[in-house]
Amino acid sequence: MDAITTRIAATGTDPDTGYTSYRLGGFEFTRDEYFAHVSWPKGSHIIEIDRFLRAMVRDIGWGFFYGWIFFDDIFGTTNHYGTVDLFAGAYDAGYKAKGLDHLETFPAEVVKEAFETISQNWINEGYDPLRAPLETGSPLGPKTVERTDELVRGFAAASRMLGLEGEPPVRSDATGHPINRAFADLEFDRPEIECEPGFEGQLHAINLFDHIARADVTWNPSFTAVTGASICCVTSEEHMLPVIHGNDRNEWFVQLTDEIHWQIADKNSGQPRGTIVMKAGDVCAMPADIRHQGFSPKRSMLMVLENGTPGLEKRYASGELKPYPVDFG
Amino acid sequence: MAYNTKVGSLDAYEKGSIELADDLRKYAFSNIYEVAGKSAPFERVAVVQNLEYVAETVRIEGDSPWYAAPHDEFALVMDGEVTFRFVKLADDQVPGHEGGAVRLGGVPNGPNMGRVTARRGHQVLLPKGAAYQMSAAKPAVAIVQTRDGPETVKRWSEICTLA
Numbered sequence: 001m002d003a004i005t006t007r008i009a010a011t012g013t014d015p016d017t018g019y020t021s022y023r024l025g026g027f028e029f030t031r032d033e034y035f036a037h038v039s040w041p042k043g044s045h046i047i048e049i050d051r052f053l054r055a056m057v058r059d060i061g062w063g064f065f066y067g068w069i070f071f072d073d074i075f076g077t078t079n080h081y082g083t084v085d086l087f088a089g090a091y092d093a094g095y096k097a098k099g100l101d102h103l104e105t106f107p108a109e110v111v112k113e114a115f116e117t118i119s120q121n122w123i124n125e126g127y128d129p130l131r132a133p134l135e136t137g138s139p140l141g142p143k144t145v146e147r148t149d150e151l152v153r154g155f156a157a158a159s160r161m162l163g164l165e166g167e168p169p170v171r172s173d174a175t176g177h178p179i180n181r182a183f184a185d186l187e188f189d190r191p192e193i194e195c196e197p198g199f200e201g202q203l204h205a206i207n208l209f210d211h212i213a214r215a216d217v218t219w220n221p222s223f224t225a226v227t228g229a230s231i232c233c234v235t236s237e238e239h240m241l242p243v244i245h246g247n248d249r250n251e252w253f254v255q256l257t258d259e260i261h262w263q264i265a266d267k268n269s270g271q272p273r274g275t276i277v278m279k280a281g282d283v284c285a286m287p288a289d290i291r292h293q294g295f296s297p298k299r300s301m302l303m304v305l306e307n308g309t310p311g312l313e314k315r316y317a318s319g320e321l322k323p324y325p326v327d328f329g
Numbered sequence: 330m331a332y333n334t335k336v337g338s339l340d341a342y343e344k345g346s347i348e349l350a351d352d353l354r355k356y357a358f359s360n361i362y363e364v365a366g367k368s369a370p371f372e373r374v375a376v377v378q379n380l381e382y383v384a385e386t387v388r389i390e391g392d393s394p395w396y397a398a399p400h401d402e403f404a405l406v407m408d409g410e411v412t413f414r415f416v417k418l419a420d421d422q423v424p425g426h427e428g429g430a431v432r433l434g435g436v437p438n439g440p441n442m443g444r445v446t447a448r449r450g451h452q453v454l455l456p457k458g459a460a461y462q463m464s465a466a467k468p469a470v471a472i473v474q475t476r477d478g479p480e481t482v483k484r485w486s487e488i489c490t491l492a
Contacts, residue, residue, distance in 0.1 A: 195443040205452060206451070274348045
């Protein structure tokens, strides 16, 4: 399918709420005081505005991430690494059965521009969708004053290891990242690095827990260590993952502290499969044929191991690779 | 409100649960402290497999053999205190196999690069071009991000929750 190159267009501003509505291809986006409304030629859908904005801002920051990002069971995006699908009901059994589903493909930069435009107009000062709900204001109500600072932040991608020369810095007081309240009970020290003369800068170690504890964003990973295409991402998780992620490849979670409850469903139909509760030290694969959503009652630390090999999504989609990672023999 | 962050250790950990209407082998659910608790020192047991990439759980107790890999590896200490010693390898000493750590026959004869002492939460670069040895006076646990290699031990049926 050819990508639609038409860019986002404003369709009017509500005189009461002050929010602008937009059209992108066949999709229309409107917000009121409580909800985002998404409509397309065959249907419409309503999403609570906090959830919508938390999902949209992360989708921008992640570069549409790996595979499917469901804002909820109905609406979302699929990353094809250059183009992005916008879909509604395309992975819901009921919508599919009734023929109400809709999907359009755009160049990634067109969707990025659209989501940035909508977010900028619909987010008021005092509300930061990247923060935990207890740490930010409310998104509800009419338009007040647009934020002027960066909406997207926190995705610091190391190409080898965080903190090495030329790489993103480890978070610290100096970078404006104090220890989060939820990790104030931990003691943080530094690894001792003793280099022999002539080898300065060749040995390296960081306090990864300290780095995570200073994150001012939630559910927003940073690459800390990369070997080949194996990417170690770490992130601080509090409240709920504001999207449902359906990966186009296998990925792995290592719970570093506390616990996260994961709801698992079939990726294509949304049919629930059950729950995984991960506690400190637990390791679990997220197969390529599921969608998952996490709930973290207390702010926790999570390590995610991804395989960033280019083209992997096509090998899983074609069936060349199994949608689960381990061969038990 | 005061928070109580829960971490695990070899002596005290609580494994979570997996309740799915699905084949649990697809999820390979394990716990690094449980794995390390049942491992011999310096067994490098795969707990993550992503095609050619793995993460290994290592129980560190005493002095390990010397290892080297043809690429960077990374160790995250999850319990105890570990000292990593490094020796620079000459170009013709760097392992040429496809990936993963290989055990060296003895102490490499290159120059001493130094050492890193790391505790829970510390992530350590095990750089390409260097041999390394891990040491701990008391049992410690680390996760090593690397490639599937000759030292990688796989016993998925033993470590994973399957029912």
